[in-house]
Amino acid sequence: xxxxxxxxxxxxxxxxxxxxxxxxxxxxxxxxxxxxxxxxxxxxxxxxxxxxxxxxxxxxxxxxxxxxxxxxxxxxxxxxxxxxxxxxxxxxxxxxxxxxxxxxxxxxxxxxxxxxxxxxxxxxxxxxxxxxxxxxxxxxxxxxxxxxxxxxxxxxxxxxxxxxxxxxxxxxxxxxxxxxx
Amino acid sequence: xxxxxxxxxxxxxxxxxxxxxxxxxxxxxxxxxxxxxxxxxxxxxxxxxxxxxxxxxxxxxxxxxxxxxxxxxxxxxxxxxxxxxxxxxxxxxxxxxxxxxxxxxxxxxxxxxxxxxxxxxxxxxxxxxxxxxxxxxxxxxxxxxxxxxxxx
Numbered sequence: 001x002x003x004x005x006x007x008x009x010x011x012x013x014x015x016x017x018x019x020x021x022x023x024x025x026x027x028x029x030x031x032x033x034x035x036x037x038x039x040x041x042x043x044x045x046x047x048x049x050x051x052x053x054x055x056x057x058x059x060x061x062x063x064x065x066x067x068x069x070x071x072x073x074x075x076x077x078x079x080x081x082x083x084x085x086x087x088x089x090x091x092x093x094x095x096x097x098x099x100x101x102x103x104x105x106x107x108x109x110x111x112x113x114x115x116x117x118x119x120x121x122x123x124x125x126x127x128x129x130x131x132x133x134x135x136x137x138x139x140x141x142x143x144x145x146x147x148x149x150x151x152x153x154x155x156x157x158x159x160x161x162x163x164x165x166x167x168x169x170x171x172x173x174x175x176x177x178x179x180x181x
Numbered sequence: 182x183x184x185x186x187x188x189x190x191x192x193x194x195x196x197x198x199x200x201x202x203x204x205x206x207x208x209x210x211x212x213x214x215x216x217x218x219x220x221x222x223x224x225x226x227x228x229x230x231x232x233x234x235x236x237x238x239x240x241x242x243x244x245x246x247x248x249x250x251x252x253x254x255x256x257x258x259x260x261x262x263x264x265x266x267x268x269x270x271x272x273x274x275x276x277x278x279x280x281x282x283x284x285x286x287x288x289x290x291x292x293x294x295x296x297x298x299x300x301x302x303x304x305x306x307x308x309x310x311x312x313x314x315x316x317x318x319x320x321x322x323x324x325x326x327x328x329x330x331x332x333x
Contacts, residue, residue: 013260015260017257020257021251024247024250024251024254025247025251028244028247028248028250028251029240029243029244029246029247030243031247032243032246032247032250033240033243036243036246042242042246045246046246046249046250049246049247049250050250050253050254053250053251053254054254054257054258057254057257057258057260058258058259058260058261059261060260061260061261061262062261062262115232116232116235119232119233134233137195137233138230138233138234139233139234143200144193144194159193159194162192162193163189163192163193166192166229167192169229169233170225170229173229173232177225177228177229177232178225178228
């Protein structure tokens with residue numbers, strides 16, 4: 001039996017729950033990982049992954065295979081993350097305290113080394129779309145064109161996001177980058 | 182290409198030459214080869230990329246989180262069907278499930294029967310003639326012609 005994503009989606013569209021669970025198990029961890037890297041904490045990432053899975057189920061009958069399933073799912077997760085960040089109450093940078101204190105992932109990364117903790121904190125401080133572009137490029141290994149497709153932006157807009165994002169990271173990390181491996 | 186442009190180029194496309202667009206690759210490589218400052222920019226871009234690529238990997242944690250999410254979805258809601266769903270169900274060659282097609286067929290038959298007995302398939306100009314025929318004795322339709330004596 002064809003167990004490609006698209007074949008499974010065709011079965012899900014007919015209300016096949018086992019096919020849905022196969023899809024969810026296949027892509028669930030990657031959905032959580034992507035959401036966690038954009039949102040900065042696992043609890044929110046779980047909520048986003050749950051909402052994304054529900055959309056897979058409820059929208060399956062109307063899903064058109066115009067793009068690869070994974071691309072569509074990534075777009076759903078990214079949009080849910082950006083919506084969630086938009087709805088979240090804004091915290092002024094000064095009120096948020098030092099970078100190390102304001103990072104929502106700090107407790108989760110307690111066992112990682114200091115440099116990675118600072119990097120995660122710096123990434124968490126980036127504006128949402130800059131952070132998303134960085135995560136999609138470096139964590140998901142996407143090309144600029146793929147990131148543009150996910151963010152519904154032009155390639156040059158993605159390049160601008162990457163340039164500004166890295167400028168911000170260099171400013172936040174300072175000499176940490178140059179400390180070497 | 183100067184050093185400032187190289188920095189923007191590396192920020193846009195990363196420090197992996199395999200990902201560089203062909204149109205600018207040669208210029209970037211030439212600058213890096215001849216200019217020490219450009220080499221420093223390139224080296225720093227490589228270190229930043231390495232940091233970003235090697236971020237915290239929580240594979241087991243993500244798998245556990247995904248399993249928790251899946252467990253929460255034990256009861257799935259009703260799916261959203263497009264309005265053209267039901268005609269497509271009738272055309273579905275797999276005939277599974279069959280009840281929508283059977284129900285639709287029975288519905289069509291019932292509607293056809295009702296339309297037939299209600300006379301809704303007649304045109305307006307024939308309504309009067311039909312009513313005249315209906316008012317006559319049905320047996321007269323089978324009587325022989327008055328002049329020729331032939332039967333219908």
